[in-house]
Amino acid sequence: MSSADNIENSELDELYTQVIFDHYKNPVNKRALEGFTNEHRGFNPLCGDEIIIQINVSELGLITDVGFQGTGCSISQASASILTKIVKDKSVEEVQIIIDNFRGILESNKKGSLQFDDLRALEGVKKFPIRIKCALLSWVTLEEIFEIRR
Numbered sequence: 001m002s003s004a005d006n007i008e009n010s011e012l013d014e015l016y017t018q019v020i021f022d023h024y025k026n027p028v029n030k031r032a033l034e035g036f037t038n039e040h041r042g043f044n045p046l047c048g049d050e051i052i053i054q055i056n057v058s059e060l061g062l063i064t065d066v067g068f069q070g071t072g073c074s075i076s077q078a079s080a081s082i083l084t085k086i087v088k089d090k091s092v093e094e095v096q097i098i099i100d101n102f103r104g105i106l107e108s109n110k111k112g113s114l115q116f117d118d119l120r121a122l123e124g125v126k127k128f129p130i131r132i133k134c135a136l137l138s139w140v141t142l143e144e145i146f147e148i149r150r
């Protein structure tokens, strides 16, 4: 690796750290929904993170609204914020593919590309295995909602 690559990588790390920090400080859709079809709570005992996700799914299987509430580390809370931004107005099937892809990349080091910039920012947690559960908490919680719906 050339030194130019190193500089680029550290700048990228900084950029991604900033993305996570921004989501943590100013989360998207951190609110209780007035009407929703499903609600589920996720807990990560390793870190003490808690996430409650509420979604409204239309009869056609489209996620028309999503909100989260929670407490915990910046990774878990930023990840939930990123989740709400990405899944809104997508179908349950589309979102399941995104979840599978994201989990594969984080957990099994599967090669793949994340098509959303904010999600790519979370890929850096691979370097800190203990934080992978923090990053995945909201996604696993959403997946559990999908399983309950089936």
Ligand code: ZN
Pocket (backbone or CB within 6 Å): 044, 047, 048, 049, 072, 073, 074, 075, 076, 134
């Ligand atoms: Zn955590």
